[in-house]
Amino acid sequence: MVEEMQKIMRLLLFFSLVLLGACSNESTGVEKSDGKIMVTTTIGQIADGVKNIGGDKVEVISLMGPGTDPHLYKATQGDIEKLEKADIIFYNGLHLEGKVLDVLKKINDKKPTYAIGEVISEGSLLEDTEDSSAVDPHIWFDISLWQQALEKVRDGLIEIDPDNEEYYSKNADDYFSELDRLKEYAEEEMAKIPSEQRVLVTAHDAFGYFGAAYNMEVMGLQGLSTESEYGLGDVQELVDLLVERNIKAVFIESSISERSINAVIEGAKQKGHEVTIGGELFSDAMGEEGTEEGTYIGMYRHNVKTITDSLQ
Ligand SMILES: [Zn+2]
Structure with missing residues (x-):
């Protein structure tokens, strides 16, 4: 009787291991155990955009919290872990996160990493008045440009998770309508x-x-x-x-x-x-x-x- 029980237990253990193996083989490396896509961003403005567009399909971590100056910010060991854990990374670019760039560039080879500000056409960007070779990275203050940058968030999510294309597109459209209303209010x-x-x-x-x-x-x-x-x-x-x-x-x-x-x-x-x-x-x-x-x-x-x- 005891022996039989042990046999059953061993079989159960065997099958659960097989099942576990099957599950992790099935995963493309995109989906985590709770099914959400892990997104890491630099500034909070981007994290907020990702939350609105990604909805309940994403888990978003922003490296830079309230009161943090992105120009001076250096990545900590914890940040590097958060970047390593991410399925996809969004940052502003245009040299906003000047001291994190090296880390981001290194990670760029390993997983989809997007500088969302760098999709904006050069003609729409403002020049640095003191240094004509540099552009002004603070694009989130132009609501229309920010929307263009967030289209890259939508497209990046669709690329990594094409099954939910419709969901991301709908969320993006809803959020962009809210941004239109914000623009009207501000004007x-x-x-x-x-x-x-x-x-x-x-x-x-x-x-x-x-x-x-x-x-x-x-x-x-x-x-x-x-x-x-x-x-x-x-x-x-x-x-x-x-x-x-x-x-x-x-x-x-x-x-x-x-x-x-x-x-x-x-x-x-x-x-x-x-x-x-x-x-x-x-x-x-x-x-x-x-x-x-x-x-x-x-x-x-x-x-x-x-x-x-x-x-x-
Ligand atoms: Zn600044």
Whole structure:
């Protein structure tokens, strides 16, 4: 009796091993045990787009959380593991994630890795005003360009999971309709700012596309990347401009220290010109997960509201 039981147990074990083997052979390396596609992204804006387009078919991990500056960000050992585990990777490119590029390039040979900003035609990209060989990577502030970039997310998911093509296409269409509504809202609101107040002063030049879209002049204390430190000359130049143009509000950014903008406010004060902080904008990083600002649409609306509230 005991012997028979043992025999049955051994048989059961044998069959379960065979079954396990069959399952993992069946997997193309794309689907994980829970059936979801593992997606790793760099910035939260991309992660949010992937969540909207991939829906319940994807598990998304973003390497850079709230308050993280992508220009300075270096990949940790944990990040490399997250990239290794991914089935597919999306990043912005256009040199936004300058210090993670080497890691991304290495992984590029092993699995589908897409720089979604690099699908945008050169003619639509803004040039770096200080270095004509570089382009402005902050494309998510132009809603139409961002939609083009997210089409690459949709296409990448379809390529890796063609069975669900219809699902991804439908989700993308729904999300793009929401983006159209966001664009209408932003255009309507931004148009309310009087012409003499249409100057947006921030810690770094993240808002070039935003300015171009809504006819705002944009000035940042630091250049397109936060890699270069701002100098005393930059502070002085911006102070002079605030005084000269009678600009009353400047904006801090959630991913950049307030120190630089405070130096400008202090400098203006010494010249007898009162400048206030118009509020905090989300530029390169989004808000906390679970909050309105933790989504692309929410952060965009927050920025529009913050800017229009203080410049009207
Ligand atoms: Zn930036």
